[in-house]
Amino acid sequence: MPQDVLFQLKGVSKCFVKGKEKITIFEDLDLTINRGDFIAIMGPSGSGKTTLLNMLGGVDQPSAGEIWFDGARVDNLSEGALTRWRARNIGFIFQFYNLMPMLNAARNVELPLLLTKLSRAQRKKHVETALALVGLSDRAKHMPGEMSGGQQQRVAIARAIVSDPQLLLCDEPTGDLDRTTADEVLEMLQLLNREHGKTIVMVTHDPAAAKYAKQTLHLDKGKFVQRELVA
Amino acid sequence: MGSLFSQIVTVTAMNIRSLPRRLWMSLAMVLASAVVVAVLLAFLAMAKGFEATMEGAGSDRVAILMREGAAAELNSVLTREQVNLVAESAGIARDAQGPLISPELYVIVDGIKKASGTEANIPLRGLNAKGMAMRENMHLLEGRMFTPGTNEMIVGAGVLREFDGFEIGKEVRFGKNVWTVVGIFSTGGNVFESELWADAAMVQAHYNRGSSYQTIRVQLQTPGDLAPLRETIEREPRLNLDIQTERDYFANQGEQLRYMAIFGRVISFVMALGALAGALNTMYTSVADRAKEIATLRALGFGNFSAFCGTVAEALVLAAAGGLLGSLAAFLFFDGLSTSTLGGSFTQVVFSFEVSPDLFMQGAALALFIGFVSGFFPAWRAARVPVVVAFRNGA
Structure with missing residues (x-):
């Protein structure tokens, strides 16, 4: 595997059995993600975008094929090993933020750090840095319910990057935001990609959002039908 | 971790x-x-x-003797002769007046429960001064001791609490007999507080018991040591009695x-x-x-x-x-x-x-x-x- 390849899907298939019917999501899908990529995955509903994202994040398993990450195969890891791998390497950003409503912004951002051996003081420092990066230093003590959607998504971004993962997986990160706020969030993701070297895979319905990525992959009926490089 | x-x-x-x-x-x-x-x-x-x-009522220092096969004091009958034979036995503690032995009667009288207003049985115990002394922690809370040879009685604190009409000075009628309450006693909250106590001779007279009793309590020379008394009972054919420590007796009563x-x-x-x-x-x-x-x-x-x-x-x-x-x-x-x-x-x-x-x-x-x-x-x-x-x- 070349040095700049971070993620590779080789002949990956995913199918479900529903009653007596076998439903195929993908069949024999190949995908290579290089370090520093910012890929937008687009496609109609039911095309398998989120399932693909879940497989990249190790929360769903392929029915066949192999998934390689940083030179190591990960699709055959045990559930515990996959959980630890995810904690080390993946940051998730969800459409509806998925913040813990009973924790303030700082405590939400701190969650991934609880899986590390960092001391309380070290964790505090990392949280402050992450919140500063998303421009929310002054909102550290605010509860999610006290913040706007855009602010909550920025907290979610801070949570995703606080443990310095190599890959950010974003599932419709602007799907619940107005255009202006969506643009702010997308600019932030772009910044993280360009200036902090984060590899980003983003699932979106929104062509305007996809323009922030370096390339867009169009998924339909389990196949990549178009690859588009953004200028 | x-x-x-x-x-x-x-x-x-x-x-x-x-x-x-x-x-x-x-x-x-x-x-x-x-x-x-x-x-x-x-x-x-x-x-x-x-x-x-x-x-709490049972003591290892005290043995209780009843007629053979009697499960409780109420079922037992003992003669004066048997009481005298037991008094001569070894193993009984003595004081200046002789062996510490208390022949007792145990009869049932009626009382009215404060809580429900219904009649319920209360034990009236006939005993002597030595019998009272055998009850550990027995002390008068109010009033005085009954006078032997009179229709006076003292009332357990539990009876006073749960039943109507047993206050000091009250006259209480049981059948044809009227008794006067002269004292309230406590025995530290144990079962004796659920009893009325009167002179054994008066209880015998009013309930036509002649010279008979129902139980004998004796204070043991050595706490828990029933062997000398058992030996006497086995040797003497007129003593068809069961013996056990008071602690065992009440433990069995509580078992049910x-x-x-x-x-x-x-x-x-x-x-x-x-x-x-x-x-x-x-x-x-x-x-x-x-x-x-x-x-x-x-x-x-x-x-x-x-x-x-x-x-x-x-x-x-x-x-x-x-x-x-x-x-x-x-x-x-x-x-x-x-x-x-x-x-x-x-x-x-x-x-x-x-x-x-x-x-x-x-x-x-x-x-x-x-x-x-x-x-x-x-x-x-x-x-x-x-x-x-x-x-x-x-x-």
Whole structure:
């Protein structure tokens, strides 16, 4: 595997059995993600975008094929090993933020750090840095319910990057935001990609959002039908 | 390990802090647990109070002799000749006046219960001064001792508490005889406080007992040593008597009401099953309510075990809160509550409920059992459900 390849899907298939019917999501899908990529995955509903994202994040398993990450195969890891791998390497950003409503912004951002051996003081420092990066230093003590959607998504971004993962997986990160706020969030993701070297895979319905990525992959009926490089 | 501990603490704290979202379901679980614990403690406190009352009366220093085969004092008849033969036996403590022996009568009279206004049996004991001295802790609370040869009696504190018309100075009619209450006595809360005491000769006269008695109490030379008296009984054919220490006698009398504790445990167990069903429902609802949070945490890299522990901890906290509430209610409503029930001689035994620390421990154990079982299965689901399924459920 070349040095700049971070993620590779080789002949990956995913199918479900529903009653007596076998439903195929993908069949024999190949995908290579290089370090520093910012890929937008687009496609109609039911095309398998989120399932693909879940497989990249190790929360769903392929029915066949192999998934390689940083030179190591990960699709055959045990559930515990996959959980630890995810904690080390993946940051998730969800459409509806998925913040813990009973924790303030700082405590939400701190969650991934609880899986590390960092001391309380070290964790505090990392949280402050992450919140500063998303421009929310002054909102550290605010509860999610006290913040706007855009602010909550920025907290979610801070949570995703606080443990310095190599890959950010974003599932419709602007799907619940107005255009202006969506643009702010997308600019932030772009910044993280360009200036902090984060590899980003983003699932979106929104062509305007996809323009922030370096390339867009169009998924339909389990196949990549178009690859588009953004200028 | 530190990381796992942090995960568990964080998930548990989040679950507890999210309880207001499930306020009514959570309160239902707390209340169910409280009721079960309160019922258990009420039964156990009753059994314990009764047991303490019976056992507190028995002493190893005193032996009680009854007719062979008599299960209780009421069934026994002894002659004056038998009393004299026992008085000559070895093994009995003596003072300047001779052997410490108390031939006693035990008859049933009626009293009116304050609580219900109904008639109930009270034992009237005929005894002498040596008999009274054998009762440890016996002391007069009010008034004076009865005068031998008169229709005077002293009344146990329990009788005064539970029955009408036994205050000092009152005249009490039993059949054709009128007795005057001249004193109130205590024996430290044991079963003797449920009795009326009068001069043995007067009881013999009024109840046509001639020179017969029902029991003999003797103070032993060596506490618990019945051997010399047994030897006398075996050697003397006129002494067809059973002998046991007073402690053993009352322990046997108390035995019959151990059913209270067994009954209480059975009732509590059945109620606990009902509470468990409700608690399981609460906890499954809790897991469903937190599905998105559980899925998010697991996506972030939190392990299954922390999701499991967090759910079990939530159930334990709710059940423990219920247990605490139930224990508090049992303590406030039942501890020290005085009541009476039918004892071994078809007479009322007055006793008080005792909610003691060991009962609290039993209540706590039951509450934690409810919490653990009701948390275990929902926790297992929370830990095992695939993350994508949890996301779908929580959407």
